[in-house]
Amino acid sequence: MTAPRLMRGLMAAVIALPLALLGACGGDDNSSSDGKTELTFFWWGGEARAKLTEQALALYTQKHPDVTFKTTWQANQGYFDKLATLTAGSDAPDIFQIDDNYLAEYATRNVTLDLTSYKDSGKVDVSKFPEGLWKYGVVDNKLAGLAMGENTQGLVFNKTKLEAAKQELPKTGISWADFITWAQKAGAATKIPGTQDPSADYKAFWVWLRQNGKDLYNGNQLAFTKDDVQKWFELWKGARDTKATPTADVIHEGNATDITKQLVVTNKALTSWVWANQMPDIQKNTKDELAVVAYPGDPSAQWARASMYFSVYRGSKDKDKAVDVINFLANDPEAAKILGTDRGLPSNLDNRTAVAATVTDPAMKASIALEDELVKKFGPAPSVPPKGHSTVKSELIKAAEAAQFGTATPDKAAEQFFAAAQAAVAG
Structure with missing residues (x-):
């Protein structure tokens, strides 16, 4: 067996451990003596995405001064090996980016927080999402991730x-x-x-x-x-x-x-x-x-595919605050303007309309036009791909x-x- 395959096998075995054996989560020491909470946030992407994400999180802190962020990002290559390591160790991120290639795998291993109760209470607002889009985050009747963009x-x-x-x-x-x-x-x-x-x-x-x-x-x-x-x-x-x-x-x-x-x-x-x-x-x-x-x-x-999701770590000590952050990133109009179309067309249709009006890149305009054309023709979304x-x-x-x-x-x-x-x- 080659070293990369061996490492992937080890990582898969590690994230399959029960949560009780995973050690401390990234939120163990989140609350400081001054009452502020630091949430850990992990994603993949390039420098442009990093800059936009940092700006959106800074906006959240501006509106919620009690919450700050410790951010980590890297290129797509090796991201999921790193996420497996973080999830298994004592430095698991409170919030992490994931896509439909791995969502079911992490959800079925009880790594992701079920967002269903938050959705039902309105703390995660999907009322402006295409129905098939938010449902594309459901695994085994649990909402495992919040769609941060639409694609096809x-x-x-x-x-x-x-x-x-x-x-x-x-x-x-x-x-x-x-x-x-x-x-x-x-x-x-x-x-x-x-x-x-x-x-x-x-x-x-x-x-x-x-x-x-x-x-x-x-x-x-x-x-x-x-x-x-x-x-x-x-x-x-x-x-x-x-x-x-x-x-x-x-x-x-x-x-x-x-x-x-x-x-x-x-x-x-x-x-x-x-x-x-x-x-x-x-x-x-x-x-x-x-x-x-x-x-x-x-x-x-x-179908309306979730281009990627934000998920909350089930072992986070600050679940409610982490959930509020991903809801903010998906639904706040100012945050939507900052994030633009970097992760796909905004899931919130009101925000999508506002962001689309500001797009000047002809190639992105063509992508938006195709999505606008097909949204009337989309069939029901399939279930999220399994492990x-x-x-x-x-x-x-x-x-x-x-x-x-x-x-x-x-x-x-x-x-x-x-x-x-x-x-x-x-x-």
């Missing part, structure tokens, strides 16, 4: 190159078959493959499943079959065979790279499959004009690439992925 899947395309080649632009609602035909034609006209092959992308697979009456999960079980996976892999083998996509080595680049080097940026494909709120980061890395539409097929298969979801994602990449490189047939690759995914959610 987005197909980003190179508008400049398509218009220069006099090619039709992709539109929301195009069928998968017609999209692949379009990609083949556009690629032939521009000499750039029409689309990244998304067979390794769980977001695309998930939307496709929902459009076909299935889902990715049903509670803690898979909601699709091995045959569904095979059909998905065969769909994209057909696209590769017609040169609608790049070759396998380039597809791998798109699977492995960060958001700033997606194939639509490096001019190795005309479209990339991302989250819609990533448009500004992608646009910064190319001089060409990009645009965004929904994934192919019926857009009602998409093991991060492994399911990585196993999909592994199996899809086996099919892409031709080391396995779609049938065998599907069999490989389905078995690994079953083991992941059962483990």
Whole structure:
């Protein structure tokens, strides 16, 4: 076993310990002699997010002088290993940022505070949230995290190159078959493959499943079959065979790279499959004009996804104050103006309208316009992915690439992925 895998295994085992064995939480010594409370706050992101978050917390302290913050942040890489360590030790944060890849894992291990009673009493106000958005924080009938932003899947395309080649632009609602035909034609006209092959992308697979009456999960079980996976892999083998996509080595680049080097940026494909709120980061890395539409097929298969959450540590000695902080960050209009769209479109719809009116970045405007268009078409949100979801994602990449490189047939690759995914959610 490699060192990183061993460390992840150890961390998973540690956070599974009962809370009674976890030691002192980050709030043990929060109250000082002068009556002030210091809350610990941990998140991932870049320097820009750190600056905005610090400003919003300073606003809270300005309005609540008895509460101050000890903040820690880092890049996404290694964040969840660090969070596991903090949660297991004597320095667990009172408030921490989390996403749907890990929310169920932490909730089922009783790390996150159940916010349901706070919601019912109005201390966590979700009255201005889209219903599906706040419910996307519910795990086993407990509200494990408060959504801090809304997002959805987005197909980003190179508008400049398509218009220069006099090619039709992709539109929301195009069928998968017609999209692949379009990609083949556009690629032939521009000499750039029409689309990244998304067979390794769980977001695309998930939307496709929902459009076909299935889902990715049903509670803690898979909601699709091995045959569904095979059909998905065969769909994209057909696209590769017609040169609608790049070759396998380039597809791998798109699977492995960060958001700033997606194939639509490096001019190795005309479209990339991302989250819609990533448009500004992608646009910064190319001089060409990009645009965004929904994934192919019926857009009602998409949903209001919580781009990320704030959760309160169940062992915090200052739960009520920590809850008030996350409610403030989600609902206070001044805080919303500070935080802007950094974590996605504001969950509070009134705040979203106010923030959207101040946005000047064309790429973010495009993302907001897509969300505004789709909010009327969104279907119900699925349940939060269960424990093991991060492994399911990585196993999909592994199996899809086996099919892409031709080391396995779609049938065998599907069999490989389905078995690994079953083991992941059962483990």
